[in-house]
Amino acid sequence: MTMNAISRSQIYVLDQDEALDFYVGKLGLEVAADQDLGFMRWLTVRVPGDQVHEILLEVPGPPALDPATAGQVRELLTKGAMGGWLCLTTDDARKTYEDLAAKGVDVTDEPTERPYGIDFGIRDPFGNRIRIGQMFQG
Template identity: 75%
Template sequence: MFTAITHSQIYVLDQDEALDFYVGKLGMEVGADADLGFMRWLTVNVPGRPDRQILLEEPGPPRLPEETAQQVRALLTKGAAGGHLILSTENCRKTYETLRGKGVDITEEPTERPYGIDFGLRDPFGNSIRITQPTA
């Protein structure tokens, strides 16, 4: 029936700040940046992998009524909006050092797990991100 997951979505409070973080600090590339009139469609993806994009969406109309959007923004600010990404890397410890050097908000240092090595970080809006080096 389905052949792929092409897009995922997380909420951000400011798309320009999100672009600076996801592209400028994490090294992702812009998949799409289009003014649709009623919203800005802004996606990023792992370089060379446009088959899986992340929509960086500001909470608000037309998807959410303004009252609900205010509640989502409040939850996002507290880190409780549920946004979560897991990205893989070939060298977790090197990626950790690179991102730490860029001032990224690291929430957990690289740790050995049954599935590999991973560490945690947060984007400027409180979304949780795990960076994982899977075991071969």
């Protein structure tokens, strides 16, 4: 048996509508699914055109977490102590940086050339860290 793809990842957010504004409105991702399952809202986003990889924007709570644990996760997330981590790629890191900075995105470090490419860091409104890179060929 072999695995052939990662189809979904998950990060915690405190407000899914605010998360939509950030991930779709500012980063330019698209909604892949937005469904009310009754016990939770299944909200995923993806890079436009990517039919394989989705990111679940999940509010801490049932069914994955009991109320006490969900409260602890929300508290840690609010303190910036439990943010998730995403890596996205772009064709032009410096232009992407300028565009996101102009939109008021929380930039944690400016574009820097590294052995693998040019990348920079941002943070979503909930403390999740995001690296955006222009990868070198090779």
